[in-house]
Amino acid sequence: MIKVVIIGSGNVAQHLIKALSASEEIDLVQAFARTPSHLSHLLPKEKITSDYQKITEADLYIISVSDNAIAEVSENLPFEGRLVVHTSGSSDISILADKNRKGVFYPLQTFSKNKEIDFTPIPMCLEAANENDFQLLEQVAKTLSKKVFAISSEQRRSLHVSAVFVCNFVNHLYQIGNQICEENNIPFEVLHPLIQETAEKIKELSPTEAQTGPALRNDTKTIEKHLDFLENENYKKIYELLTQSIQNVKKL
Amino acid sequence: MIKVVIIGSGNVAQHLIKALSASEEIDLVQAFARTPSHLSHLLPKEKITSDYQKITEADLYIISVSDNAIAEVSENLPFEGRLVVHTSGSSDISILADKNRKGVFYPLQTFSKNKEIDFTPIPMCLEAANENDFQLLEQVAKTLSKKVFAISSEQRRSLHVSAVFVCNFVNHLYQIGNQICEENNIPFEVLHPLIQETAEKIKELSPTEAQTGPALRNDTKTIEKHLDFLENENYKKIYELLTQSIQNVKKL
Numbered sequence: 014m015i016k017v018v019i020i021g022s023g024n025v026a027q028h029l030i031k032a033l034s035a036s037e038e039i040d041l042v043q044a045f046a047r048t049p050s051h052l053s054h055l056l057p058k059e060k061i062t063s064d065y066q067k068i069t070e071a072d073l074y075i076i077s078v079s080d081n082a083i084a085e086v087s088e089n090l091p092f093e094g095r096l097v098v099h100t101s102g103s104s105d106i107s108i109l110a111d112k113n114r115k116g117v118f119y120p121l122q123t124f125s126k127n128k129e130i131d132f133t134p135i136p137m138c139l140e141a142a143n144e145n146d147f148q149l150l151e152q153v154a155k156t157l158s159k160k161v162f163a164i165s166s167e168q169r170r171s172l173h174v175s176a177v178f179v180c181n182f183v184n185h186l187y188q189i190g191n192q193i194c195e196e197n198n199i200p201f202e203v204l205h206p207l208i209q210e211t212a213e214k215i216k217e218l219s220p221t222e223a224q225t226g227p228a229l230r231n232d233t234k235t236i237e238k239h240l241d242f243l244e245n246e247n248y249k250k251i252y253e254l255l256t257q258s259i260q261n262v263k264k265l
Numbered sequence: 266m267i268k269v270v271i272i273g274s275g276n277v278a279q280h281l282i283k284a285l286s287a288s289e290e291i292d293l294v295q296a297f298a299r300t301p302s303h304l305s306h307l308l309p310k311e312k313i314t315s316d317y318q319k320i321t322e323a324d325l326y327i328i329s330v331s332d333n334a335i336a337e338v339s340e341n342l343p344f345e346g347r348l349v350v351h352t353s354g355s356s357d358i359s360i361l362a363d364k365n366r367k368g369v370f371y372p373l374q375t376f377s378k379n380k381e382i383d384f385t386p387i388p389m390c391l392e393a394a395n396e397n398d399f400q401l402l403e404q405v406a407k408t409l410s411k412k413v414f415a416i417s418s419e420q421r422r423s424l425h426v427s428a429v430f431v432c433n434f435v436n437h438l439y440q441i442g443n444q445i446c447e448e449n450n451i452p453f454e455v456l457h458p459l460i461q462e463t464a465e466k467i468k469e470l471s472p473t474e475a476q477t478g479p480a481l482r483n484d485t486k487t488i489e490k491h492l493d494f495l496e497n498e499n500y501k502k503i504y505e506l507l508t509q510s511i512q513n514v515k516k517l
Contacts, residue, residue, distance in 0.1 A: 024477075080487060103479070103487045121459055123477050128466055134458045162455060171449035172456075174491045175442035178500075179456055180463045181478030182507045183435045188472035188514060190427035197423035203414060204424075204431055205468060206386045207373055211432045212464035214380055216457060220440035225276075225375050226433030227355070235332060235355045239426045247510050248430075254506055255434045258499050262440060 014040040015153055018068060020086060021077035022046035024124040025100050029077060030055050032132045036156040043069045065089050073153060075100060075118055076109075084108050096146050102173035105166045106140050116141035116150055119169060120158070123180050132157040138164035138172065189248055221262065228259035266292040267405055270320060272338060273329035274298035276376040277352050281329060282307050284384045288408040295321045317341050325405060327352060327370055328361075336360050348398050354425035357418045358392050368393035368402055371421060372410070375432050384409040390416035390424065441500055473514065480511035 017039055019030055033041045046052050049061040076086050077100040087110040098116035109115045117140040137154035141147035154161045191201045214223045227235040243249045269291055271282055285293045298304050301313040328338050329352040339349055339362040350368035361367040369392040389406035393399035406413045443453045466475045479487040495501045
């Protein structure tokens with residue numbers, strides 16, 4: 014059994030605790046949380062600590078805290094020469110303190126507190142400073158997921174930017190669509206099949222092949238009607254900028 | 266059997282021809298296309314005409330042409346008092362010529378030529394000037410889909426604007442994500458599970474509850490890093506505007 018300690022109590026930490034606790038090849042020996050009560054629904058009391066000095070021995074320490082806190086937390090660990098990784102898409106491997114062996118264990122997914130997550134299809138993006146450590150990370154990742162990738166810090170940086178576009182920004186467009194529906198007494202559910210199909214489509218077609226709509230058709234009449242319809246100045250700006258951007262791509 | 270004539274040969278027309286041909290309660294008696302060869306892979310020659318004068322008698326005429334052409338096509342029909350509908354999300358019912366009974370038969374979905382469509386989950390948004398005609402549209406729609414809605418021209422206008430946000434603009438963000446991946450030698454497939462989960466999530470959570478990412482967390486360090494990373498001025502602008510917009514919603 015591979016002994017693992019999780020450090021952190023946020024969304025990703027909690028989903029990892031659940032998934033690793035369920036794995037038969039992993040012994041989740043402990044979790045560290047500044048506020049132990051955040052994890053009390055997931056682990057027995059004796060497995061949670063808020064004291065750095067009481068962190069137990071393990072094969073792997075997974076730091077899953079906010080990006081700004083990774084450096085400090087890794088510096089606070091009261092031991093040396095062990096394998097310490099973070100789970101951040103946007104932080105370099107070098108942000109970890111030099112006294113331990115470094116790595117990255119980045120599950121590329123959007124984690125919400127109130128939504129169960131199946132790790133099986135989640136791409137696990139791994140990086141380690143040496144080959145043995147990479148193999149251990151791979152072993153752990155494979156107990157969770159079928160999709161394991163070696164992704165360098167540089168690649169991860171671009172992956173994370175892409176992820177912001179295709180997840181965070183996309184969800185914000187859902188939010189705008191939802192608001193327009195609400196304001197006009199239309200159940201947002203009417204748009205669900207369209208949203209699902211738009212996401213499904215790019216498994217078979219490239220996004221460029223899948224593009225449809227008034228911007229692509231250069232249907233200026235419809236575009237004008239839509240801009241007239243939108244009263245929110247912010248949404249108008251987004252509509253104009255994305256319409257223009259679709260037409261730029263088309264010209265290429 | 267309800268006799269139907271389809272007028273048009275574009276994406277939506279072709280998907281409707283396929284779906285209605287397969288329905289046991291519908292007799293697709295004819296299709297009209299300016300260029301009959303566009304439909305020759307779907308229908309026998311004798312069922313296709315390019316001559317308005319040869320359009321046959323039917324219970325329902327579905328005009329599925331580009332928005333700009335609907336008015337003219339409906340004016341060209343050489344008969345009166347029959348039920349004529351269009352399939353456009355962005356056109357008013359009143360755009361149809363007055364000489365026939367008017368309606369709208371709008372399947373709310375994104376149709377691509379090279380992607381098969383199952384109509385069953387597609388919301389069919391119907392409108393008709395009189396109750397009998399609405400019932401006939403409902404009967405036809407129900408042979409295709411489980412989800413049939415009465416949607417007025419005014420509601421449809423707002424629905425179509427929402428659809429542009431959650432489908433066309435979302436797909437464009439996929440395109441940007443894809444391009445960033447390509448430029449950095451990362452297979453776009455790594456992002457597929459994230460894209461699927463982002464779309465799935467809003468079935469259980471509202472988009473506001475589902476929002477995650479650096480903009481929402483106000484993680485200025487990451488936002489700056491991402492803006493530095495983006496060389497394309499257009500993508501930078503989109504990143505800034507959507508980040509700002511997410512933060513505006515958060516403040517409400």
